Each structure stands twice: as C-alpha cells, then as structure tokens.
Amino acid sequence: MVTRDPTINSGGDNTGPIVALTALALVLRVVGINQDLWLDEIGSVVDLFRLQPFEAAGTFTSANHHLLNSFLGSISIRIFDESPWSARLPALLFGTATIPAFFALAVTVAKRREALFATLFLTLSYHHVWFSQNARGYTAMIFFTVLSTLFLIRLLGATPEQARRPWLGFIVCGALGTLSLLNYVFVLAAQYLAALYVIRGTRCWSRFRRLISSGVLVVALALLGYAAALPEMIAYFSSGGTEMGWVNPLEFIQVLVRGLGGALPVLALGGALVALGWVCYFKEQPLVALMLVLPVVFNVAALGFFEFGAYPRSFLYLLPFGILVLMRGAIVVGEQVRVWFPEWGAKWPLESMIPTGFLLGAILLLSYNYGNPKQNYTGSLAYAREQAAPNDVIASVGYLASGYREYYGRDLAFPESVEELRALHGPERRVWLLYSFTRDMRRHLPDIQDYIEDNLRIERVFPGTLGDGDVYLVVSPAQGDLR
Numbered sequence: 001m002v003t004r005d006p007t008i009n010s011g012g013d014n015t016g017p018i019v020a021l022t023a024l025a026l027v028l029r030v031v032g033i034n035q036d037l038w039l040d041e042i043g044s045v046v047d048l049f050r051l052q053p054f055e056a057a058g059t060f061t062s063a064n065h066h067l068l069n070s071f072l073g074s075i076s077i078r079i080f081d082e083s084p085w086s087a088r089l090p091a092l093l094f095g096t097a098t099i100p101a102f103f104a105l106a107v108t109v110a111k112r113r114e115a116l117f118a119t120l121f122l123t124l125s126y127h128h129v130w131f132s133q134n135a136r137g138y139t140a141m142i143f144f145t146v147l148s149t150l151f152l153i154r155l156l157g158a159t160p161e162q163a164r165r166p167w168l169g170f171i172v173c174g175a176l177g178t179l180s181l182l183n184y185v186f187v188l189a190a191q192y193l194a195a196l197y198v199i200r201g202t203r204c205w206s207r208f209r210r211l212i213s214s215g216v217l218v219v220a221l222a223l224l225g226y227a228a229a230l231p232e233m234i235a236y237f238s239s240g241g242t243e244m245g246w247v248n249p250l251e252f253i254q255v256l257v258r259g260l261g262g263a264l265p266v267l268a269l270g271g272a273l274v275a276l277g278w279v280c281y282f283k284e285q286p287l288v289a290l291m292l293v294l295p296v297v298f299n300v301a302a303l304g305f306f307e308f309g310a311y312p313r314s315f316l317y318l319l320p321f322g323i324l325v326l327m328r329g330a331i332v333v334g335e336q337v338r339v340w341f342p343e344w345g346a347k348w349p350l351e352s353m354i355p356t357g358f359l360l361g362a363i364l365l366l367s368y369n370y371g372n373p374k375q376n377y378t379g380s381l382a383y384a385r386e387q388a389a390p391n392d393v394i395a396s397v398g399y400l401a402s403g404y405r406e407y408y409g410r411d412l413a414f415p416e417s418v419e420e421l422r423a424l425h426g427p428e429r430r431v432w433l434l435y436s437f438t439r440d441m442r443r444h445l446p447d448i449q450d451y452i453e454d455n456l457r458i459e460r461v462f463p464g465t466l467g468d469g470d471v472y473l474v475v476s477p478a479q480g481d482l483r
Helices: 015-032 039-049 051-055 065-080 084-109 111-122 126-132 137-154 164-180 184-202 207-236 247-259 263-269 271-284 285-290 294-306 312-340 341-345 349-372 376-385 398-408 417-425 438-444 446-457
Strands: 395-398 430-435 457-462 470-477
Touching: 015 084, 015 111, 015 126, 039 065, 039 084, 039 398, 051 065, 051 207, 051 446, 065 084, 065 207, 065 376, 084 111, 084 126, 084 312, 111 126, 111 312, 111 349, 111 395, 126 137, 126 312, 126 349, 137 164, 137 184, 137 207, 137 285, 137 312, 137 398, 164 184, 164 207, 184 207, 184 312, 263 398, 271 285, 271 312, 285 312, 285 398, 294 312, 376 395, 376 430, 376 457, 395 398, 398 430, 398 438, 398 457, 417 446, 438 446
Parallel strands: 395 430
Antiparallel strands: 430 470, 457 470
C-alpha cells in the first residue's frame, strides 16, 4: 500500500479556486430558488416567519421549528417581502458559505488537490443544493458542523498563546449550531469524544481543560438562546414529539433508499472507497474519521431511548465528512494503481480519474433538481382549474391539503372523511381531487386512499423533487354514483 504524507499540503494560492467555487455554488443554489414551497416550508412561513423575529425565537410548538432559521427567516421576509426566495434566503446563504468553510477544513486535513475535489463535489452535491433551497435549518447545521470542526482541529493543535481564537470560534459555532437544529447536540457530543481520543493519543491534557471550559460555555449560550422557548420545548417533547419521522427502522431505511434515488448505485460502488478512506483518516486524522461514526451512534441511541422517529435528513451533518472520506479513498486507489502500474501513471492522471467520475455523476444527478419544484402546488392547481367545468369542485385531502388551506388554495374544498368526499359529488358535478404523500395517506387515511383508488381516475401526476412529494390529480366519473 502506498504511504501518504500526513503533513498534508504542498502550497499553492487557494484564493482563486475558492472564490470560483463559492461563486459557482451561489449560482447553482440561486437557480430555481423561487419555485413552490413544500409542506414543511409552508408551515415554517405561516406559523413562524410571519411572527416578529424575537417572537418566533420564543415559541416551540413543533419539531418543524429550527430556531435560528425561523429568526432569520422572519427578518428576511420583512426586508424583502414574503416569497419563496426570501423565505429560503437564510438557507441559501448558509449553504453557499459552507463551501469556503469546507475548503478550509478540507485543506487542513488533506492535500490541496484532494481538498479541491472534495469541495467541488460538495458544490455540485444534489442534496446540498436541494437543502440550500429549503427554508429550514439544515444548511445552517452543516455550516456550523464544518466550521466548528475546523476550529476544534486548530484548538487541539494550538499552543496556549494560539488557542484563544479557535477556542472562541468553537464556542460560538457550537452555540449557533445548537440553535440551528437540535440534532446538532449529537455533533457536539461526537466532537468532544473524538477530541478526547486525540488528546489521549498526544497525552497533552492541558487541552482537555480547554474542552471542558468550551463545553460549559456552549451549553450556557445554547440554553440562553432557547430560554424563551424552553417551557414549550419541554411540554412538546414530554408529550412524545409527534410527527417527528419514521420510528420503524425498516420504514426509515426504505425512505432513505428512495431519497437517495439515482445516487444509490454510485454510493454502493463507492462503499469500498468510503471504507478505505475512513481507515486512512483514522490513521492520520482520527477526529475526521470519528465524526463520520460517533454522531450517528449518539443520534440512534437517543431515538431508541426516547422512542422518537427520524427522517434521513436528520443525519445531514454527516455529509461533509462523508465527502472527505470518499475522496480520500478514491485518490488513495489512484495512487496505489500508479504504484502497481507505473506505465499507466505516465500516461494518465490516475489519482484524479475516480474523483472526476464522481463529479460527473454529481452533475448528472444535480440536473434533476432544476426540472421540477419540490412540490408542484401551483402548477397542479392551475391545471385542475383549467380542466374543471364551472360546476365542478376542486378539493384536496391529506397533508397536501394543509399547504393549500394555509397558502396556495384557500378556496378549495377540504373533505376530511369518505362521507364528506362523497358528498361533494353530484350527477352533473365532478370532483377534481389533489393529494400527495401516498405513504402517509396509506398510514393515516387508509379509508380515503381506498376510496380514491376505487372511485377516482388519475388525470395527471405532477412530479416533485421531494421524496413521495408528487402531486396526484384525480377526477370522479362524469356521471353515475360512486361506491
């Protein structure tokens, strides 16, 4: 096996590449940002962003509330007026800012070429672009995960005279990360345990005191940020935290596989590279390797203990570390092939071939993001209005109905039972029904789903990039009674 130099970098001016990558990231995240909001975004805008900023920060009635994002979203729609793009602006800015922060982390733990490949992959990442156009707190969580890890690495390697700045940076990022998403507490726990492992190896126990003091301040600042909302938070989670995701592990895995979509074959092929990259990082930069494992351990343990559910997006803090490990494995394979076949190395840039293949795959996957909105509320409703006769009824059921009732179609009918849905039909009146989230319909409204399948005809399906977010338009028969 080829040996790698753990001292990392060979110099080079990084200003030009990182400015170009950040500009590219901004463009990729701006294109399509004003498309329809999806259900959770609508809930954030209606229930939180429309409140005054500090009022939004002082309430907690749902896990949909990401405090820092709600605070910034409230400010954004007051400055720029309410629209999809203004609601998503905080997520866009955090997503774009993650690119230079990630490069700074990558170039600290990897060689320059490897860091550039990893940063370009994150720039082109379908999932990172998607969540940068999502009016939620996930890109803020990723941003503070990356930046706090960078500060932690610098803190662990600093002399007492150098430690002040990374110590302060780690504290601020830890507090703001916790305010961005509660799942960030698993990142923090993992960072402290990983740092303890590193300190144990170096036997420099003075650094442990810095960690303890930073931890106390992070907790104090986070509690201060949540202080106004704390009573409602306690009441919410004491009641069981309903609607927090998938509790059944098999259902969770099924949702995860569907969400990965076209990326799944690429990820399957990259499994060996991830394993190889993880081993390399564990030998050279164990903190990075542990950050790909420990947060999941803490997260899953907490979910099991409290019997809460989760969505795959809850684990997005893994994305930057997964990319680092993947690129390390890909480049190490290229280096090893060069050792085995030097004549190939004289003709081909072997270390760059596999990473380039991943970048091409990322570009192909990213193109899917721009073809459709997350959920096509306005397009599906406009089509239904065009097709419906004057006496027809346009209605919506299930979770999709909440988005229409609160935002996109308040004049629609919203039947909540089979009897109410059947009552909308008449001998000279058809019902045009919009619904989505078929898995949730089957779980929570099975009688309505059965009625739809037995009596209504699919007129058109409006695709969305959200998992299970396609909008179905079905219509009742022109004449006759329904069963």
